[in-house]
Every structure is written in structure tokens, then in C-alpha cells.
Amino acid sequence: MRLQYPANVKIIRLPCTGKIDLIHILRAFEKGADGVYVVGCLEGGCHYIGGNLRARKRVEQARKILDLTGIGGERVQMYNLSASDGPLFVQYAIEMNEKILELGPNPIKLKKDAAA
Amino acid sequence: MEMAYYPGCTLHASSSLYDVQIRLIFEKLGINLKEIDDWNCCGATSAGKVDDFLAVAMPARNIGIAEAAGFSEVMIPCSSCYSRTLVAKHHLIDNPALKEQINEELSGKIQGHIKVSSILEVLLARVASGDIDEITGKKLKGLKPVCYYGCLQTRFPYNVPVPDDVENPQGMETILKVIGVKALDWSYKTDCCGASASINDEDTAMNLMARIMKDAVARGANCMVVTCPMCQLNMDVYQDKFCEAHNIAERLPVFFITELIGLAMDISLSELQVDRHFIDGVALLKGLDPA
Amino acid sequence: MTVSVNEFIPETANTLIEEVMERSGQNLLSCYQCRRCAAGCPVAEETGYVTPDRLIRMIMLGDYENALNNPLVWKCVSCYTCGTRCPNGIHTARITETMKKLAKENHLQPERLKVVNFHGTFINSGIRWGRVNEMEFMGLYELKNTFPDINQFNFKPVIEELKTQARLAKAMLKKKRLHFGFELVKGRREIKKLYKKIKKLRKKL
Amino acid sequence: MTENASTKKIMRGAVMVVGGGIGAMQACLDLADSGFKVHMVQKDSSIGGTMVMLDKTFPTGDCSMCMISPKMVDVGKHRNIDMHTLAEVVSVSGEPGDFTVKVRLKPRYVDPEKCTGCGTCEEKCPKKVDSEFEQGLSVRKAIFSLFPQALPNTRAIDRQNCIYFQKGRCKVCEKVCKADAINWEDTGEEFELNVGAIILSPGLNRYDPEVRQELGFGRWPNVVTSIQFERILSASGPYQGTVMRPGDKKHPEKIAWIQCVGSRDSNNANPWCSSVCCMYATKQAVVAKEHDSSIDPTIFYMDIRAFGKDFDKYVNRAKDVHKIRYQRAMISAVREEPGTSNLILRYADEFGELKDEIFDMVVLSIGFEPHADAEEFAKIFGIALNDHRFPATPPFNPVETTRPGVYVTGIYQGPKDIPETVMQGSAVAGTTMALLSEARGTEVVVKELPPQREIADEEIRIGVFVCHCGINIASVVDVAAVKEYAGTLPHVVYSGQNLFTCAQDSMNKIKDIIQEHGINRLVVAACSPKTHEPAFMDTMESCGINKYLFEMANIRNQCSWTHSKEPDKATEKSKELVRMAVARVAKLTPLQEKKIPVIQRALVVGGGIAGINAALGLADQGFEVILLEKEESLGGLATRINTTIEGADVKSYVNDQIEKVTSHPNIQVLTQALIVGFSGFKGNFTTEVLVGPGMYERKIDHGVVILATGATEYRPDEFLYGRDDRVMTQIELSEHLQEKGAESLNQVVMIQCVGSRNDENPNCSRVCCQAAIKNALKIKQMNPKTKIIILYRDMRTYGLLEDYYAEARNKGILFFTYELENPPEVNSSEGDLTITFKDRVLGRSLKAKADVLALSAGMVAEDTEELSSILKLARTAEGFFMEAHVKLRPVDMATEGIFVCGTAHSPKLISESISQSLAATARATTFLSQSHLTLSAVTARVDPEKCASCLICVRSCPYEVPKINAEGVSEIDEALCHGCGVCAAECPAKAIDLNWYEDDQIMCKVDALLEGAL
Ligand SMILES: Cc1cc2nc3c(=O)[nH]c(=O)nc-3n(C[C@H](O)[C@H](O)[C@H](O)COP(=O)(O)OP(=O)(O)OC[C@H]3O[C@@H](n4cnc5c(N)ncnc54)[C@H](O)[C@@H]3O)c2cc1C
């Protein structure tokens, strides 16, 4: 279908969202990512039964930590869609992108910039 | 080319204009219609309601005469006569014993191989051969008809081969296209107008006709085209009445297809006796773009 | 609707259904009550409760009384919509035709006398003269229709009826669509002979 | 072969499968996985069949394409499956074991050897044609692939529509094709193949509703077929999943489904029931509403035929949760409302009242019918057809035809849904294996690999290939720049670009470069790893490099396609993706796929029809089988059934089969056997059994388990059952008829759905509608005078069983519906048994006396609570075993190596139970036929040093793999691990790593991506 989505979205492949670890998400922010989102199968449709439900929990945890550290929990999101649903993938990408643009750059970056 | 012709009772009576038109245009098409000698009434829808045997026997006699006279095709304009005759023919083919019994009393014996054609089938064959195209001089622009087939043209109470689409027949549309008329599609092509109920169960018939009329009007039609004299008469004679009863302001002339073909062949309105409609069609036809 | 419980008596049901199936040539038993016929019947709105599926059901349940005398039997216009679309190929028109005949044979007072008169007169005219002569036919038909009223000295409906028909006749006349000519078929005796023959045959059965 | 080979009948180890739908694919995979060479002959230009056109599937709501495309890839890459597309069989000669089949390939005008499926030609071709795949709702080009995921994705030219072929000029495709793949001279080809057996799975046609114009299809633009509606719903369909009316692209609110279009209509269409349309209409209504909550669906139906496993639950949910309206009424004609193009439906409602209702859109639930050329097709293969032009198959083996060695499967055999098709695809494979077992392994290709290069001591040497993908990538991304950039990355010793990296010549070139530059890790920046990773990994293996030292960067799907309007950004992003891939590949370590031996013995639990047939199917192939039965004798429920509805003698069939199992040299029957212990994993199970009457203990080692524990008849407490002798179940009635005949029966009443489809048991028992009709017809045959009344809720004589429903009506059996809320009343007084019920048609209450009241008692699962806890198997709420995947793995249990069949899975007829048992044998054979199983290397592993024995992994693993071992730490059996990584993510001590996805192998990508961000 070749629908267009923002080019600043980059994908890291995992066998299942159930493999996503808190540290993976936090590492991204530590290294300066402005936002992270996890895209899994529809709830109830996980190939590995319930991996996406666990992922959702970890995303929640990550949010809390980011809130605490002042980076902002809204910068992490979990989305669920079916693998054939290109338009929805694009919709989520755009949605996430807009949200991050609104939130502005990762505060860590700002601090660094300020320090420099 | 010669062809047997069964006009049926109405074409000798209330719809004699149809008979006149048919003869005029068939002559131009080079078809010599030979009215079946000493034909009798086909029994119409009544026969089946009164007596099943008569429903077969009455048309059978006509088939017998036509076959005895050596015809291979008989053309029947009235849908009711056509339906009865076609069904009777197939009944007799499927039931040789009955055929024998009936033949015993007939002077013209039935074989059962004559082709029973509606006027539409005959005209469509002319369209296919290009004859109509050749003869028709005018293309009748400006007409927005709905083609009304009624119930008996394509639906039969017996398993007979139906030449047109049963539910969405195209015969009239095809013919009209050749003479430059684009018919509108609508939902009531093959609905029943009530037929004989108009005389014996008027309210029912008026309701049926009003429903048909409403769709035609809503589609933006400016006339109806028919092949069946019963449909024509019903929709024409009672139009004022059912329209008044159902608050329909519009009136649509109900043309025989032969009128439009005739006109396209440059036969005059008066020759075609178009003035014999109850809902005037002359004005509409006169106003047509003569391109 | 108050619900009365009718007992289903197989014997009664069997006789009726067998007779109707035999005479109409329709396999009523195959009906699976899809109600497609009801949905497509153009007179269904006029027949109140009775749609083709219900008529068939009445016959299947052996409900003589209702099956023989109900509005559908008299109002069916034989448009063959129901039968053409019935997934089981049941032509209710053939059933209503059969019911009319059964009603007559059972000397039931038809719900719509006019219908009986119309078809009877039409066919008689056809047999008598070989063709239907509209004027004569209409005259006889009207006579029949008004006869019961005349018998009871009830002239108002008679006059109304005649007035309606006269108005129509006048209009027809004006459009030259009413014919006074009279047509006779020479071979009409053949039909009468056939008719007699079949009547004899039937009696023998 | 022995010396007298010339006199011995030849058995070939190859099989031909005709068709390319899901049924054919399953048969191919099972056969190819069990040591047979398979030739698939498919008429269209791609495999996939009907399923690829569907949006979601009932009852799971899974995306159809997501489910089928991995299977398609499996078929495509299987080295023992040869796909012949645009192909048809011309003639067949020979006999079982040795057929010669002549196949004709239609000209494709594109050389499959050269075409890489880049799609450039398609993009540039000027000629638009109505797309068959999109059902005319959108267009394709004259050079095309059927759908984006088509397999093979070699394009084909549609000669009838190509401008060059019709007018002699154009050739745009040739100009733009960088692979030089267009071949105007293609005339097709004919060749012969020798195979041992032939499987036919060409599917069915869909009924064309245009032939009956009263429903307005082809006339009113907003009347669509169900298959069009699938495309409308599909996110990859013509409207991108937005529900719109084709006429004016407006969003419809009121949508009506009309059921049984072209089905159950002996007058104007086909007499049979198409079996799937009640369910797919329900699904479509639910999905449509999910897409757009303002949609208000109504389904017009006669009987809702939700007879499959848990289908009634699905329909109930549709009614109660999704508020789908079900209206029992058929539509005579669809009229169009002038002006609005809305559609007017008239129907008689439940009270017989006529309603005119206006809908924005109408969907016709069209059924299935045999292909127009069904007779010629059958003639080619020399098989007989039944009256309805379906292949004639015997009731006790529905995949056999009248010609030995020629088998059928899928909907071609008779209408059915996807799970049943998949099941039967396996069943036909099982039957074929039994015929050809001695030739197993004779024609398969075995992969010969060079020894793996030891690279532990080598420095990291990465090779990067950036692909143009014709112009797919190159037209947007600056490939040369990406290549240059890759060369600057750490450890990269070579970077190059290819026009088509996946083309065979490029693969050879890559091999040379790997050798030349001593490359030990590979990155390919091209397309999707989903489709192409296996091919590149194979290439690495063939150079002696561990295939796990590989990474792809998907710069086509993620850059050039999706940012085609921003070429600079696309190029920049491509560089980043390559940087990430290079970082990761450097961190990868070689992984070895472990091989475990397989014990070539099967354990079958349950000795009913299903268990017996499964045992025979495996034993006939030469495998050892232990058959366990808890009762004293074999046969199960079928011993109480006299005949099938077709009249086949069940009793003597069961006795014959019992005789065969008990005398089979490869089968050991243990009766009065009870399973008490179970351990192990696929290929290596151990089961402890107590065998009565002495209850001695036995330990059985086996490689697979087949569960066939069956189901039993529900014992009613409704309707005076047990309190009046005249009230009996259908099985009891058939026994009664057998013993006492029907002479004394004046009137019989039957009540359907007793103990089924209610609150306690929401499911349909599937067999009882036909069982009632079978008994009713039997009575009519014995005593035509008996009057029979059947009180039902929905008559579920699905598929060709509809014939018997018609026969029953024609024999004078009367049918009345009743509702769950308003069941018939049964009274016994003064010696009379009277049943009072309501006739829906006339709205009257009726009363009938009965000499016998037969209750169609449903089917309840056998008590398997203990068994399931010992074997750790999941069951449904009603106690039927739960398969691994409702759609695609209907015979497999979630634990690999365990299979289920017969009524232990869900209610089904004998023929269906047999079918599933054959399927179980085929699935089991994919294990048993191999001496070793290769395990995926992507599994989790515990570092015992770090493990804190917290049990979190034990609890979180969806497959219950981690166990605390004797040392008190967690241990993960790689034979059982599915590689999902959940445990690794959950482990608080970070003691678990998932191979190939170790934390630093993931985080290095994050680091690489964000390099310089701060
Ligand atoms: C509108 C609709 C919705 C459905 N929804 C669902 C659903 O939600 N869930 C569900 O379980 N089922 C559903 N089904 C049913 C499902 O599609 C079928 O059960 C399944 O696809 C049948 O697979 P098959 O392999 O037997 O046949 P098909 O998928 O039809 O495959 C047959 C293949 O054979 C090929 N072929 C045909 N003739 C020849 C020949 N002469 N030579 C070589 N090849 C030939 C065809 O090209 C085709 O690829 C639906 C069906 C329809 C029509």
C-alpha cells in the first residue's frame, strides 16, 4: 500500500513485544530519543498468547519512571494493531509523531545543550 | 417472411389500436403476419382459475390450427395470451396422453413444435439482424420512459424456457436503444398491475398500480412503454383514478412499444392512432426533438 | 390475538394436503417457511393476515375452513411472483386457483363473489362464442355481480356499481376503445366438445 | 530396490496437489515435512485461494492475511515443494503409486527466473483493468501480481488486456524492467511429472448473484456480494478498510445481509447449504461495526447455521454485545429508492406483518458451487461426481474418490470453513502417506552443507549489500550514498550494491565476495526480513558461515515506500537503519540448532472411531502404535449408531476397524487403561499407564500423542425424560426402531437442541439435527403412515445434508420452530403424551399427541479433567480440548507433538471424526517420519549463576517451560521453548537471555540509532 508516515520513526524488531524490557525503553531515552512506542498484535491476538499484555505493563512502568525523572511518561506509548492494518500503523505513527512534536525534545537533550 | 399471428380478444376490441400499429410496423419490417384462421380465446388467466383442462385446451386449438397451416412461428402480442399459449404448448409436450385426447376433437392437430413468440422476441430478432436500425429514420430524443413488462411476460406457472431475464428483462430497453431512446432503470418493471383485478377487485388493483406509478414518477420518467395490452389499458384507463386516490400529481402516457417504433419509422401519429390513449401522449411525442 | 390451542389431527391434515397437492400440481410439503413469498406478494397488504406461506401452512395443518375461504384465495392476481422466487418452486397462484375450485365444489359462499363471477363469465363467454366479446362479457358480469343485491331489493350498490362501470364505458367509448362488434368462432364447437369430454372423464374418476 | 524391481509395482515418493488454497497448502506442507516431494499445480498466478481475499476470519477475528502469509512463505521456501503457477493438468495416466501427469503452463510473458517481483513494471504499465482480486471494486494493471503479498511474486501479463498484445505498441513494461524479465515470445509449456498420488483441492466457485436480478446485484450499485464486502472491510482493500458504498462512497449506516443467496434454493440456484455464510455474515457485521460504530447491521436469514466449535458463542456475542439484529425472514426482491440509491427491503416479520425497511447498503451472502468446468475437470482425473457435481466420496473416508490414488480435500470435497479445510488438508496428506509410505524419502532433496567455518578467533569482518530493488528503492533512496556510508562504519570490510540482491546471480556474487573478502557477518539493506531473510541465511550457510550472523535493514518498506515523497529523509533514514544493522550484526554470535532424536512410536488415547483410525493410519505407515482405551472394549460411541444418514452401515464398519487394529502387527491395544503420569517433550514423551483389570503399571516411551477421548450423549432431565418411557433420546429411538420397528408409531414428535444452545451449554452439538432427520426418515421408510413433527430452533443440516432436510419435508415430516424462551410443553396425563407448541407461521398454539417423543440430546465432552491436568492440556469451558490455533492448527495442541481428533475436539459426525483422525496421523507423521527434530536456535537460556530462584519466569512463560531444577535454579528446556522472550524480559535478576535477541544485541541498535543525538 506504501502509505506515508513520518520519516523520523524508526523500527527495532523483536520476536514479540513480550520481549521488550524496561531497560530497552529507558536506554533509548537515556541516549536522547524523544519518544518510544511499542507496536504489538491486537490484544487477544498475540502469537505467543499474552506477550503484548506484558509489554503493556512494562510500558506503564516505563511511563511512571519517566514521569518521576521528569522526562514525561507521555513519551512512551503502546499500540495494538493487526499486521495487515497498514493504515492504522500510519495513523499511530502520525499520532505519536505529533504528540512528540508537541512535547518537544527530550529534556535530557535540553540539559546537555544548556550545559554546553 | 410469413408468420402466424394471434391477436387475441383484446386486440380485436379495446386495444385494436395495438393491432393496427403491429400490422403497420410489421409490414415495414417485411414480415407478413397471417392471423390464425378462426382462432379462439386463449382463456387468459381465468381459465386456470375455473378449469385446468380448459386452460390447456383453449390455446391448444389455436396451436393446432397454426401448425396445420404449416407455420413455424406464431407471434402473440398480449402477454396473457402468450403466457397461456406457451405454457399450454409445454404442457402438451410433457404430457403426450393429454395431447392425444385433445387432438381427437380437433380438426387442426397439435404437434407441439411451433415456436411461440412474444412480440418482443420477434422484434429483438429484427434488432439483432439490424433490420430495425435500417428502417427507422428518426431517433426519438427527449423521451424518458420506464419499460413496464408486467408479470406475465417473464413469469410462468410452469417450467418453460424464458427468453429474457426473468427479473430484469431487457428486451424493450434493447429495442428502444436502437431507436435512440434510453430507458430508465426502475424497481417495478415486472410487478403486477392487477390485471383482471381492476374489474373485480378494484381497490387492490388501484393500490398495485399506484405503487408502480410512484416509482416511475420518482425515477423521473415522462412515459411508460409496454407490450401487453392489459397492462396498457389498466395503467392508462385507471391512471386518473389511482393517482387521485394516492395523491400522485403526475400523469404518464402509457405507450405501446409499437407506437414508438412506428414513429421512428416515420409513420404518422394519426395512422398509429396514438390519440386513443386516455392519458394523452400526443403532445409529448409531438414535442420530441426530431433529430 | 388470543391464542387458542388447536389440536393437530394428522388424518384431517393429510386429506386436505393430498388433494391440494394433486390438483394444483404444487409440492406444498417442500415449503420451509422462509416467507419469501409473503414478502413478494403484491396483494399481501390487501389480504390481511393471509400470505402465501400462511395459506400453505393452513393447508398443511388441515385447517379446511380458513384454507378454503380467505382473502388471498380471492385476491391473488396470479402474478406468479411467489412461485418464481420460491426456493422450493411452489406456485401459490396454482394453489389459490385450486382453492377457488374446491370452494365452489364445496358450495362455500365465496368471500369475493365478483372474482368468481368475473372468471366464470369470462370463460363462459370464451366457450360460448369462442372469443370474449368485451361488451357482452361486461354486461353479463355486471348482471351477475348485481344479482344478489337485486334479489334483495338493495338497489343502492347496484346503481353505484353500474354508474362506475358506465363512466368507464363512456370514457372507453370516447377513445374508441369499446367495441360493439361481435365475434364468433366457427370452430367453437370443438372446445365445447372438449369441455364436455373432460367433464365426463372427471365424473368417471 | 531389489532385483525383481521390474515386476514389482513402482511406488513414487512424489505427490501432485492441484489447487493453491489453504487446503492444498496444508496438504503440501504435511507431505513435504514427512519425506515426500510435492508438486503444486495452481491455476492462478499466485497461491492463496479464497482465504487471501478475506479480511478477518470467524470465530477468532484474526486477520486472514496475517495467518495465511507465513504459511505461504513456508510453502514457497520449502525445498520439497515445487510450485507450478498459471498451470493446469491436461491429462493423467497410470495407477496408484505411479501416475504420469501432463501439466500445461500458460504463458506468463515474464521470465520467473529473472523477475524479482520488484513491481516497477506494474507501476508504470498504462493499462488499467478491473481487479479480479478486488472483485471489480478497484483496478489493477495489464502486468500484475494478484495481490501485494502474491507468491510467487513474479508478475504476469494479461494478454487480453495488454495494449501491446492487442494493438501492437506499448512495451512500457519491457523498458522499465531492469531485470530484463519480459518475454514476449513466451508460449507456455507442457511437461510431464511422475507422481505416486494426486490430491485435488481446486476449491469451489462462488455463486454469481447476477443471474437472479431480483436481488439487484449488478443493477443497484449499493448491493454488493459478501466477497466484495470482505474487500471493503480489508485494510489493504480498495477503500483501505473504510466501509463505503460503491455507488457514491458514502458511509452506510443501515446495512442488511441477505443469507442463502444461491444456496438452499432448488428452484433457482443450488439446493445445498454453503455452510460458511451464516458465520461470515455474522463476522462481517461485527467487524463492520468495529470499524464504524454508527453501522447498524441486520441479518436476514432462515436458519442460523452456527454449528462449528464455539460458533454459537460467537453468534450470541454478536447479538448481545455487538447488537447485531437477526431477522428471520427472506427477502423476495431488493428495490432501489429513487434519488437516494438506498435499498428497500420488504419482509414478513416474526408475526407475519409486512415491513418495508430502507437500508443504505445490502450484502448478499453468496454461497459456493462447483466450478463451471467441474465435469471436464473430473474427467481429466477419472473421478466420478455426485448429483450435485461434487466429487463422489465414501462416507467413511471423505477424502477418497472413485479412483484409487486420487484424493480430494478442502471445499472442493464439500462446503466447509477454514479450520475444517485445514483439517482435511492434513487428512488427505495422511491418507496419501499411507498409500506411499514405502516410497517415503525417495524423491526429496536433502540439503548438503559445507562444514561451518570456525570464526571465534577471526576479527569481525562485516559485508554490507545495499539493494536497488530495481527502482523500488533506488528511485527514492540514494543507494550509492548509503553504500558509501556503510563502508565507513566500524568492522565493515566490504560494501556493495546490487540491482536485485535476491536474484539468483546476485546470490552467487555474494558468495564469491564473502569468500574473497573473508567476510564473517552479513548485512543486507533491502526489503522485508519476513519474506527474504531465509533465502539470505541459506546463502550464508552454503558458504559455511553460521546463518545467525546476519541482519537485514528493511530500507524498502521502511524508507523508500513509506517516505517516497521525502527522498532526502528516506536516504538519511536508510543510513541509520544500516548503521543499526551493522552495530547489531557485530554483536551476534554463532548459534547452533540442536537436533534431538525422535522415538518413532505413537500413543493414541481413546479407542473410538477416531482413535482406531488414527492408530491404523500410523501403523499402516509402519510406525509402532500403542492404543489406550479406558473401557473394556473398543469402538466408543459409534457402536451405538446403526447407520449414517447416507445409509452406510456403521456397525459393520466399526467391527471391521476393530478387527484391523487388534490384529495389526504394529498396534498394541491396551484396554481398561488409565494414564497416571506423563513427562517429556516432542519426540520424547514418557507416559505411565495402569492397565486393568490387574492394574499393572506400564511405562511407554513415545514420540507423539494423539488424543481421541471422544464425547457422550447428554442425559436430559427436561421434557419428562426418565419419567415417561415414551420420552427417549435420538440414540435410544434408533435402538427402539432397530428392535421394535415403527409399526406402532402413529405420531412421533421430536424436540431439537435438548441440552445444547442454552445457558449451561451454549454450543451446538452439530450432529443432532441430522440425527433427528435420519431417524425420522427411517420411521417414514418403515411406516409411511407415521406422522412426524420436528420442533427445532434452527435446522442445521449444513452442506449437502440439506438434501435430507428437503427429503424429510417432501415425505411429509412437519417442522415447527420454537424459541429458547418459549420451549414446547410436554404433558403426560390419562395415558396421553401431549406436546403443546406454537406455530410461528400462523401464530397459533398447537397440540399434538405422541407415541414417542424423541429428544435430540446434545453432545457433552468426555470427562477428561484428570487427563488434561496430567498432560497439561487446555480445554474449553465445556471440556473439549483446545487446539493450538482455531484456524490454522485445528489438530495440533499447544504442546508440540500432541494432537487431537474426533469428538474430543468438538462435536462432529463420524465422517468428520475420521477425517480429523487422518489429519492427526499426518501431523504426527511430520514428527515420526524424522529420525531427529531440528530445534530453533532462538530459545531462552538461564545463567544459573545469576538466577535468584524467584519463580517469576516459571509463572510468566506462556508455555510453562522454565522449571526449577535439582540445583534449585531455573532451567529452560530448549526443546520446549518457543522463543518469545517473555521470561527474559520478566527476570528481575537478568539471568535469562534470549538467543539472537540478547539485551546488548537489542540495545546496540538503540545506541547506534541515537548516536550523536545528545
Ligand atoms: C465471503 C467469504 C467469507 C469467508 N469467511 C470465512 C471465515 O471468516 N472463516 C472461515 O473459516 N472461512 C471463511 N470462508 C470460507 C473459506 O474461504 C474456505 O473455507 C477456504 O478458503 C477453502 O479453502 P480451499 O483451499 O478448499 O479452496 P480455495 O481457497 O478456494 O482454493 C482453491 C484454489 O484452487 C485453484 N484452482 C481452481 N481450479 C483449479 C484448477 N483447475 N487447477 C489448478 N488450480 C485450481 C484456485 O485458483 C484456488 O487458488 C469464507 C468464504 C467466503 C466466500
Ligand SMILES: Cc1cc2nc3c(=O)[nH]c(=O)nc-3n(C[C@H](O)[C@H](O)[C@H](O)COP(=O)(O)OP(=O)(O)OC[C@H]3O[C@@H](n4cnc5c(N)ncnc54)[C@H](O)[C@@H]3O)c2cc1C
Ligand atoms: C447423540 C449422538 C448422535 C450421533 N449421531 C451420529 C450420526 O447419526 N451420524 C454420525 O456420523 N455421527 C453421529 N454421532 C457422532 C459420532 O458418534 C462421533 O463422531 C464418533 O463416534 C466420534 O468418535 P470418537 O472416536 O471421536 O469418540 P468416541 O466414540 O466417544 O470414542 C472415545 C473413546 O475414548 C475412550 N476414552 C475416553 N477417555 C479416555 C481416557 N482418559 N483414556 C482412555 N480412553 C478414553 C472412550 O471410552 C471411548 O471409547 C453422534 C453422536 C452423538 C453424541
Ligand code: SF4
Ligand atoms: S417462498 Fe416457498 S418455501 Fe418460502 S415460505 Fe413461501 S412457499 Fe414456503
Ligand code: SF4
Ligand atoms: S401469484 Fe398470487 S399469491 Fe403469488 S405473489 Fe402473485 S398475487 Fe401473491
Ligand code: SF4
Ligand atoms: S523484475 Fe520487476 S519490473 Fe521486471 S517483470 Fe519482475 S516485477 Fe516487473
Ligand code: SF4
Ligand atoms: S506492454 Fe504496456 S500494457 Fe502491456 S503489460 Fe507492458 S506496460 Fe502494460
Ligand code: SF4
Ligand atoms: S443456511 Fe447455509 S447457505 Fe444459508 S446462509 Fe447459512 S450457511 Fe449459508
Ligand code: SF4
Ligand atoms: S439440534 Fe443439535 S445440531 Fe441442531 S441446532 Fe440444536 S444443538 Fe445444533
Ligand code: SF4
Ligand atoms: S526469573 Fe530469573 S531469577 Fe527468577 S527464577 Fe527465573 S531465571 Fe531465576
Ligand code: SF4
Ligand atoms: S522464551 Fe518464551 S517460551 Fe521460551 S521459556 Fe521464555 S517465556 Fe517460555
